Amino acid sequence: MTFRKNLISFLIMVFLVSAIFAGGGQDTASEKHKLATVGVKHPYFSPMETATIDYAKDTGIETQYRATEHFDMEEENVVIEGMLALGYNGFALWPGHPNSVNATISELKMDGIPVILVGGQANLPTDAAMCIATDVAASAAQATENLIKAMGGKGKIVNLLGELSDPNTLLRKAAIEKVIAKYPDVSLLQEIAAVDSFEAATDKIGTFLATRGAEVDGMVSTAYVASVVASELLSEIGDKRIKAVLIDDDPVVLKAIKEGYVTGTMSQAPYAQAYLGLEGVRLLREGYEVKDGVYFIDSGSFMIDASNADTYAKKIKSDAQKALETFKTDYFIAP
Numbered sequence: 001m002t003f004r005k006n007l008i009s010f011l012i013m014v015f016l017v018s019a020i021f022a023g024g025g026q027d028t029a030s031e032k033h034k035l036a037t038v039g040v041k042h043p044y045f046s047p048m049e050t051a052t053i054d055y056a057k058d059t060g061i062e063t064q065y066r067a068t069e070h071f072d073m074e075e076e077n078v079v080i081e082g083m084l085a086l087g088y089n090g091f092a093l094w095p096g097h098p099n100s101v102n103a104t105i106s107e108l109k110m111d112g113i114p115v116i117l118v119g120g121q122a123n124l125p126t127d128a129a130m131c132i133a134t135d136v137a138a139s140a141a142q143a144t145e146n147l148i149k150a151m152g153g154k155g156k157i158v159n160l161l162g163e164l165s166d167p168n169t170l171l172r173k174a175a176i177e178k179v180i181a182k183y184p185d186v187s188l189l190q191e192i193a194a195v196d197s198f199e200a201a202t203d204k205i206g207t208f209l210a211t212r213g214a215e216v217d218g219m220v221s222t223a224y225v226a227s228v229v230a231s232e233l234l235s236e237i238g239d240k241r242i243k244a245v246l247i248d249d250d251p252v253v254l255k256a257i258k259e260g261y262v263t264g265t266m267s268q269a270p271y272a273q274a275y276l277g278l279e280g281v282r283l284l285r286e287g288y289e290v291k292d293g294v295y296f297i298d299s300g301s302f303m304i305d306a307s308n309a310d311t312y313a314k315k316i317k318s319d320a321q322k323a324l325e326t327f328k329t330d331y332f333i334a335p
Contacts, residue, residue, distance in 0.1 A: 033061045035281055036083050037092040037274050038076060039119070041067045042196070044224045044248060045094070048118070048274035052092075055278045063278060064088070071165050071196075073097035077104055084113075090285050091115045092277030098123045098167035114284035118277040119270060120167050121296065129290050130280060130331070132273045132297045133168075139247070139301035140172040140222050143266045144179040146303055147218045147245040150263045154185035155217025160205065160230060161193040162223030169193070172222040189215060192226075201229035209233055213242070221246040227265060231256035249304060249312070257309050264305035267312060272320035273299050276327055283328060287335030294331050299323075 037052040039045035045067060052065040066083060068075035073096030080091065091108065093115050095101040101122050105115045109127045117131040147157065159176055162169050173191070180188050192208060195201035205226065209216070219234075219242060221227040227246035231253045234244060238261075246253055246265040256262040276297075284290075300319055304312045 033090060033282055033285055034086075034088045035061060035063045035090045035092070035278050036088045037063070037065045037118070037278060038079055038083075039065065039067045039094045039274075040071055041069055042071075042224065043228075043250065044268070044270055045119070047271035051271045051274035052278065055275055059282070061282065065274075068096065071096065071163050073100045073104070076101075080104065080108075089113050090278075090281035092118045092274055092281055093128075094118060095120045095122045095167055097165065102126050102128075114281050116277040116280045116284075118273040122167070129284055130295050130297060132276050132280070132299055134268045134273075134301050135296075135298040136168040136222070137171045137175040138298075139266050139268075140175040140220075141179050142301070142303070143222070143245045143247065144176045144220050146264060147220050147243055148179070148183055148186055150243040150245070151186070151218045153183060156187050156189035156215055157218045157220060158189055158208065158216050159191045160195055160201075160219060160221035160223055160226040161191060162196040162226065163194055166196075169222070176220060176222070195226040195229070196223050198225055198229065201226045202233075205229055206233055209237070213237070216242050218242065219244040219246075222266075224248045224250065228252045231262050234261045235259065245303070254304070254309050257304065257306055260306070264303040266301050267304055267316060268301060269299040269316060269320060272316075272323060275320065276323060279324065279327060280331070283332050288328070288332040289335075291331055291333055297331065 037048055039048045049065040052063050056063040066079045068079055076096035090113060095117055105127045108115050115128050117128045119133050121131050121133060122128055157180060161173055177188065180186050190208065192204050195204050219230055221230055224247065227248055228250045230244060230246060234242060235256050240260055244262045246262060248268055249265060253262060253265050257264060
């Protein structure tokens with residue numbers, strides 16, 4: 001039995017070594033780097049998978065995308081351990097938990113494996129080299145300001161939040177409440193959280209609108225799925241009295257904007273976050289160092305409304321390309 005276990009272990013080792021060193025005819029960069037993006041099986045992260053595929057094509061570096069089922073650090077650790085076993089040596093990483101992710105990052109750093117956080121922040125201090133993400137507090141605050149303006153500076157707001165385990169959710173919640181507090185004629189009518197699955201969002205938001213919709217003057221959403229569901233429900237109601245400023249650019253949301261049922265939605269840049277994150281990991285592996293004082297890089301956010309719903313995608317792509325052109329010189333010191 002022991003021999004059989006040893007044989008199996010040996011065969012696995014041979015397989016892994018073969019996988020790592022396969023393609024001897026490839027260029028040096030392909031052999032030296034084996035990079036990974038780790039996200040979540042959630043619509044927001046789909047552009048990260050596309051960015052990872054594009055990065056591999058553009059650079060010739062072996063690069064893979066993997067995702068957890070839930071916003072969960074234990075699940076993420078399992079994914080990371082599996083990729084380490086396959087020889088991956090640099091990570092563009094979504095933080096599964098703002099605190100416990102730091103233990104994982106520190107272990108990777110001790111093994112000489114660089115990590116750049118993408119799409120969300122860890123609590124400081126952290127051994128992550130940098131974080132590339134939306135400034136979620138600023139974006140949520142701007143969304144709320146835009147909503148209150150559309151409401152005429154008065155009325156009652158419903159706040160649609162994502163999973164409370166998401167490190168970005170509490171930042172968004174605090175920013176929204178801070179803006180509302182500035183306006184004496186505006187109040188928070190209801191907070192509906194954990195609406196980051198279609199079943200939960202449809203049930204919670206639909207029930208609330210059915211029972212208390214007449215009390216609602218505005219809705220702000222900082223969760224992708226909640227934005228899609230809110231757009232569908234407001235369109236079904238057919239009453240444009242309720243103003244809504246949401247987040248992300250799902251086709252359902254864009255359609256509701258064009259038809260006048262949604263005021264606008266705040267853009268994000270998951271594609272750029274992952275692409276730049278992988279490029280940063282490559283630079284770190286080649287001996288570059290992050291400049292002093294650099295940690296958080298805002299990937300940008302602006303409101304998409306009826307005036308730019310047909311052209312905003314060009315701006316997002318242009319902004320990503322512009323950031324890539326100066327990314328190395330802006331944030332890194334050459335070895």
